[in-house]
Amino acid sequence: MARRKKVYEGKAKILYEGPEPGTLIQYFKDDSAPTAAVPAPAAVEGKGVLNNRLSEFFMAGLNSVGVPTHFIRRLNMREQLVRMAEIIPVEVVVRNFAAGDISTRLGIPEGTPLPRPIVEYYYKDERLGTPLVSEEHVIAFNWASQQDLDDMVALALRVNDFLSGVMMGVGIRLADFRLEVGRVWEGDYMRLIVADEISPDSCRLWDMRGLQDGQDREGTPREPGPLADVYTELARRLGVMPSNVTHTTKPTLIN
Known part of the structure; x- marks a missing residue:
């Protein structure tokens, strides 16, 4: 084409x-x-x-x-x-475990399970460093309506359930991920859809394999670590690995 x-x-x-x-x-x-x-x-x-x-x-x-x-x-x-979709200028981040920015902001040790999935909003402006914003900011500046936000949260949590289950099935823990959401019109009816991509560029993934022993030499429970060569390894475990693609790199993590 x-x-x-x-x-x-x-x-x-x-x-x-x-x-x-x-x-x-x-x-x-x-x-x-x-x-x-x-x-x-x-x-x-x-x-x-x-x-x-x-x-x-x-x-x-x-x-x-x-x-x-x-x-x-x-x-x-x-x-x-x-x-084609009209992208809402707010990234939705869903966190299942403390890591990155939330650990720094709130002093929570990285790897700590959160009491429930936490949804955060980040304003999509790279000149400003995609800053964390509140619901009040999103609504006041007309980036999205209250109904949009409610629908975005519902959408993000459904995606979280799906991704967490898929990842767990291949020995990977989904620590957090980000979504972009777009508006599409079907006649006079507007609906929100997941847009952009879902890949290791938008997820923080930890390897759970090799943890069967449960504890290290000092008796401390083991925690999963980052996947080595995350793109290739994830594709291999999910059974979507194209032939003739090999490289080693690290994922781009959510802040």
Whole structure:
């Protein structure tokens, strides 16, 4: 399928006009998102191919259990056909375990199970560092309505249940993840759907294999650690590993 006009290019993906009205072609790049340690994107060979397959796996799975997403079908090794959506400028982060920013802010040791999944909102503005915001900010600045927020939380928690179960089945703990949500119109009716991607770039994943012993030499209960070569290992465990893709890298973690 021939590409059309470029609509948008981000750190990890390019969007092109789709073959039909209301569709886009989403191309997965090999570039990794910048971090504090590496401010410029770095190319990781094969990452785009793996993230395309992994996002297809998760999005198609969500569609099959009634969670609406923008995903229509995979076109080739690096491209997907997706629905065009109006992206709400608020990232939704769901946390199951303390890690990263929440550990720093609240002094909770990393790896501590949270009493229930915690949903946070981050304003999508890279110039500001995608800051944490409250519901009051989101509603006051008209980024989303109260009904939108209620629907976003319900959507995010359904995604969390699905992803946590899938990951647990292959020996991986889902510590936290981020979602982008978009609006689509079906006639006069507006609905919210999961957009962008679901891949190791948007999840914090810990390896639970090798923990069967339960304790280390000092008798301290073991905690899972990050997956080595997260893209390849996750694709392999889920059975979506394309042939001829091998590399070693680390995931981009949520703050």
